Amino acid sequence: MRKLKADFFDRPTLEVAPELLGRYLVHENVDGRRLVGSIVETEAYTGDDPAFHAWGIVDAPTGLVKPTGRGYDLFGKPGHAYVYLIYGMYWMLNVITEREGVAGCVLIRGLEPVEGESVMWARRPAARQPRDLTSGPGKLTQAMDIDGRFHRGSLLRAPLYFAEPDRIEPHAVATSSRIGITRAVERQWRFFCEGNRFVSPGVPSDIAADTRRRSRRSIRKRPS
DNA sequence: ACGAGGATGCTCT
C-alpha cells in the first residue's frame, strides 16, 4: 500500500475527485492503531465556483488566488488539508488540488471501513449499523479522529494520508449535484461509487431545491 | 419510512 504523492493532487480538481474513489484514507493513531477507509464519495470545489468558500478571493476566469486574499494561502498546495468546522459541530476534511497558485479542493464525503472498525464504533456512539459509521463528511471525521488539528497539514505522510490499495475494488462512478449547497447547484460535481452502502444519504442540492418548490406550491394551493 | 426542529461556533455582513 503506497502513499499517494503530491503529483496525484497537482491536477485539475475534476480529475482528482472521481479518481480518489476506491483509494484509501489512512490515519495512523498515536496509540499505534490504524484507521483505514476506502473512499466512496467525494465532491469537487474550484476557484471558478460560487459554492466554494474561497469564492471572492479568487480571480474567477483563471481560478488563481488573488495575492491580496486573506488566509487561504494554502490553496495551490496540492496534498495539503483544508479542514473546517460546520454548524459549530462537525469537521469537514478537504484535500487541496491544483497547481501552485490555483484554488481547488476535494471534500471527502463517504468511506467504507477497511481497518479499525472497532475504534470507529467507539467513536460513533450514535451508530446503529455499519453504514452509520462513515456515510457522511461529518460522520467519517468523527470515526477517523480527524479535526482542526490537521488543518493546513500535509496529507502525503503519516499520521494522515491517502494510499493506493493493493487492488482497487471495481466500482461504477456515478455523479450528481453536490449536497447541502445553495449556489451552483446545476454543477454535477459529486462523485460516488454507485450502489455502495457507505455513500451518504443526503439529497443532491438540485433535487432538494425542486422538492422545496413543489411543497411550497402545494401549501399555497391548499384551500383555507 | 419519512419530516421537522434543534444543537452550536465560526465567518461574514
Added chain:
DNA sequence: GAGCATCCTCGTG
C-alpha cells in the same frame, strides 16, 4: 444577526 459543504432525536404514519 444570518447563514452554514451536518447529524441526531423525536414526532407521526
